[in-house]
Amino acid sequence: MKALIVYDSVYGNTQKIAMAIAEAVSPQGEVKVLRASEADLSELSSAGLLILGCPTHGGRPTPAMQEFLNRIPAPSIQCISVATFDTRASVRWVKIFGYAAGRIADSLKRKGATLVAPPAAFFAAGKEGPLKEGELERAADWAKGFPESKKQFCNAPHLHNCTLQSRLVNGFVRIGMRPARAA
Numbered sequence: 129m130k131a132l133i134v135y136d137s138v139y140g141n142t143q144k145i146a147m148a149i150a151e152a153v154s155p156q157g158e159v160k161v162l163r164a165s166e167a168d169l170s171e172l173s174s175a176g177l178l179i180l181g182c183p184t185h186g187g188r189p190t191p192a193m194q195e196f197l198n199r200i201p202a203p204s205i206q207c208i209s210v211a212t213f214d215t216r217a218s219v220r221w222v223k224i225f226g227y228a229a230g231r232i233a234d235s236l237k238r239k240g241a242t243l244v245a246p247p248a249a250f251f252a253a254g255k256e257g258p259l260k261e262g263e264l265e266r267a268a269d270w271a272k273g274f275p276e277s278k279k280q281f282c283n284a285p286h287l288h289n290c291t292l293q294s295r296l297v298n299g300f301v302r303i304g305m306r307p308a309r310a311a
């Protein structure tokens with residue numbers, strides 16, 4: 129299973145969380161960590177797990193993460209397990225604006241992605257950080273909790289790349305063979 133972690137970060141806190149997550153999932157196979165502004169969509173075709181995370185800015189994902197989300201074509205993530213996270217200020221009143229992780233998850237779900245975990249939040253003590261104590265460990269624990277099911281089975285015939293894939297549909301695993309990518 130290849131895991132792809134795509135993140136954005138202004139002050140470096142989310143990058144640290146992304147790295148902690150990468151280390152946590154690395155025993156399961158290859159892990160690639162990319163900045164959203166530099167992430168190449170071709171990486172998705174070989175990924176079994178996609179983890180997206182960025183800081184919350186004004187209740188939303190950062191522009192670079194939003195731009196990456198907009199670039200993802202729906203069919204390319206329908207057979208990939210997905211998890212999302214954000215970093216945010218530990219200030220209660222900002223709750224009224226919402227948070228990035230849930231919005232990223234909603235955007236991916238609208239494209240047919242299957243989430244393997246609820247969106248996660250990690251806290252920075254201030255705008256520039258640092259991360260609150262224990263957040264790196266919490267991020268690692270969150271990622272270690274992902275099921276081993278990253279080798280998904282999917283029967284969507286329009287999808288590329290011939291691998292046996294599974295997909296949860298209404299709580300049931302559906303099994304099928306995906307067609308090979310046209311040359």
Ligand SMILES: Cc1cc2nc3c(=O)[nH]c(=O)nc-3n(C[C@H](O)[C@H](O)[C@H](O)COP(=O)(O)O)c2cc1C
Pocket residue numbers: 136137138139140141142143182183184185186187188215216217218219222225252254255256257
């Ligand atoms: C322009 C701006 C807007 C922000 N808006 C929010 C917000 O709406 N809610 C929140 O919880 N934190 C907000 N924050 C705090 C960031 O989430 C925090 O700076 C971030 O977690 C740091 O991550 P980074 O070091 O990876 O950039 C904001 C920070 C900035 C700079």
